[in-house]
Amino acid sequence: MTTQRSGPVYLNLLRIRFPVGAVTSIAHRISGVLLFLSLPVLIYLLDLSLQSPAGYEKTMSYINNGWFEAGLGLVVWSFMQHLLSGIRFLLIDIDKGVTLQAARSSAWLVNLCAPVLTLLYLWWIL
Amino acid sequence: MSRPTHGLRDWLLQRLTAVYLGIFLVYLLVHFLLQPQHSFQQWHDWVTRPAMIIATAVFIMALLVHGWVGMRDVVLDYVHATGLRLATLSLIALTLIACGIWALRVLLQATT
Amino acid sequence: MKFSIYRFNPDTDKQPGMQDYELSDEGLDRDMMLLDALLELKVQDETLSFRRSCGEGVCGSDGMNVNGTNQLACITPLFSLKSPIVINPMPGLPVIRDLIVDMEQFYHQYRAVKPYLINNDPEPGVEHLQSPGDREKLDGLYECILCGCCSTSCPSFWWNPDKFLGPAALLQSWRFLADSRDQATDERLAGLDGPFKLFRCHTIMNCVEVCPKGLNPTRAIGRIKELMVKRSV
Numbered sequence: 001m002t003t004q005r006s007g008p009v010y011l012n013l014l015r016i017r018f019p020v021g022a023v024t025s026i027a028h029r030i031s032g033v034l035l036f037l038s039l040p041v042l043i044y045l046l047d048l049s050l051q052s053p054a055g056y057e058k059t060m061s062y063i064n065n066g067w068f069e070a071g072l073g074l075v076v077w078s079f080m081q082h083l084l085s086g087i088r089f090l091l092i093d094i095d096k097g098v099t100l101q102a103a104r105s106s107a108w109l110v111n112l113c114a115p116v117l118t119l120l121y122l123w124w125i126l
Numbered sequence: 127m128s129r130p131t132h133g134l135r136d137w138l139l140q141r142l143t144a145v146y147l148g149i150f151l152v153y154l155l156v157h158f159l160l161q162p163q164h165s166f167q168q169w170h171d172w173v174t175r176p177a178m179i180i181a182t183a184v185f186i187m188a189l190l191v192h193g194w195v196g197m198r199d200v201v202l203d204y205v206h207a208t209g210l211r212l213a214t215l216s217l218i219a220l221t222l223i224a225c226g227i228w229a230l231r232v233l234l235q236a237t238t
Numbered sequence: 239m240k241f242s243i244y245r246f247n248p249d250t251d252k253q254p255g256m257q258d259y260e261l262s263d264e265g266l267d268r269d270m271m272l273l274d275a276l277l278e279l280k281v282q283d284e285t286l287s288f289r290r291s292c293g294e295g296v297c298g299s300d301g302m303n304v305n306g307t308n309q310l311a312c313i314t315p316l317f318s319l320k321s322p323i324v325i326n327p328m329p330g331l332p333v334i335r336d337l338i339v340d341m342e343q344f345y346h347q348y349r350a351v352k353p354y355l356i357n358n359d360p361e362p363g364v365e366h367l368q369s370p371g372d373r374e375k376l377d378g379l380y381e382c383i384l385c386g387c388c389s390t391s392c393p394s395f396w397w398n399p400d401k402f403l404g405p406a407a408l409l410q411s412w413r414f415l416a417d418s419r420d421q422a423t424d425e426r427l428a429g430l431d432g433p434f435k436l437f438r439c440h441t442i443m444n445c446v447e448v449c450p451k452g453l454n455p456t457r458a459i460g461r462i463k464e465l466m467v468k469r470s471v
Contacts, residue, residue, distance in 0.1 A: 017306030056166035
């Protein structure tokens with residue numbers, strides 16, 4: 001069995017370079033956690049909007065409130081990022097785009113498209 | 127909680143639910159894109175069509191499974207003390223179950 | 239050329255620290271490797287410690303984190319690096335001294351995948367034969383030199399080095415699963431199940447980014463998962 005040495009461990013995350021794929025990966029994780037945390041709010045809005053015409057109006061007024069829009073923007077970005085990087089991960093799982101070059105390109109594509117789609121979508125629906 | 131022998135099962139469930147969640151959400155996205163404005167009646171009718179109710183119920187179930195495997199993975203990576211890990215996992219499981227019951231109840235109430 | 243190098247002496251230091259070094263540009267050759275520069279620095283300061291052996295990217299001794307990226311000093315051209323060159327030990331493993339890390343955890347995970355042929359047939363007279371096609375399946379797998387660059391760049395290995403096997407060991411696991419002469423497929427796959435040993439891999443692909451031999455552990459891990467699915471569905 002191993003005998004663990006007690007020396008220091010070098011793990012300075014600010015000095016270790018993270019390739020674009022690592023950024024996509026951590027963004028996938030962060031967006032996933034944000035989506036999990038936003039679940040109660042989203043269910044509450046769904047509930048409110050389906051209760052009555054007045055509830056529906058209230059939901060719409062929430063969505064059009066400035067502060068809420070910022071939060072909504074974060075949720076929409078989380079969704080776009082999670083969806084796009086999720087598709088990328090599924091493709092890698094089935095051996096598509098698993099070479100270094102392809103994985104780098106797809107990671108760039110995901111990281112750029114998610115914010116762009118978020119802005120476009122918000123601009124369209126609001 | 128997953129037993130140590132269930133690595134493959136959990137991973138596979140995460141991927142399969144991901145496919146359903148993705149298809150359903152892209153459908154939602156396209157729908158809101160094409161019809162951004164609803165009246166209450168339109169919205170209510172759209173949500174409570176039988177096909178939509180079933181699809182949404184399946185979506186909620188898939189979301190619970192997907193959310194569980196994903197959040198569990200986050201905890202397994204970063205939280206190492208057994209007690210704290212157990213507590214965090216329990217909290218996540220409770221939250222997901224509560225959200226699932228709540229969401230299904232919202233659906234049920236909308237149909238009646 | 240300026241250098242900033244991680245220093246730790248277990249006998250005198252409580253905490254590691256960075257030390258600056260400099261080599262005058264006159265003495266530097268255009269086609270020098272980083273290892274050559276380190277050897278020059280060792281002439282200046284003989285206490286500076288690092289591992290090296292073959293000097294041509296075959297033995298895998300001199301893996302280190304250079305300007306944030308794990309690489310072998312002996313095959314990294316000095317002038318491809320931005321000055322000051324910041325050199326740290328490979329991340330996530332206990333430091334013995336300066337740039338020398340304790341690789342025991344890494345070797346332990348390597349041993350855990352049984353990196354040898356398991357074949358219960360009677361010993362053949364001469365050798366276990368393999369068709370050229372079957373032999374080709376091992377290309378991109380057998381070339382691993384166990385330098386540790388991949389596993390020590392993998393976040394999943396940083397968080398769970400005792401439970402997650404890491405990209406290097408998993409690549410070797412697939413190397414034997416893919417071998418037509420090996421008969422222990424079920425045993426090997428059973429040994430990889432559970433949420434930790436293999437499934438901590440989140441296809442981050444840092445391993446592929448840093449491998450000095452251009453190997454692809456992510457693809458190997460994907461093929462293991464595929465084989466698991468085929469065998470259990």
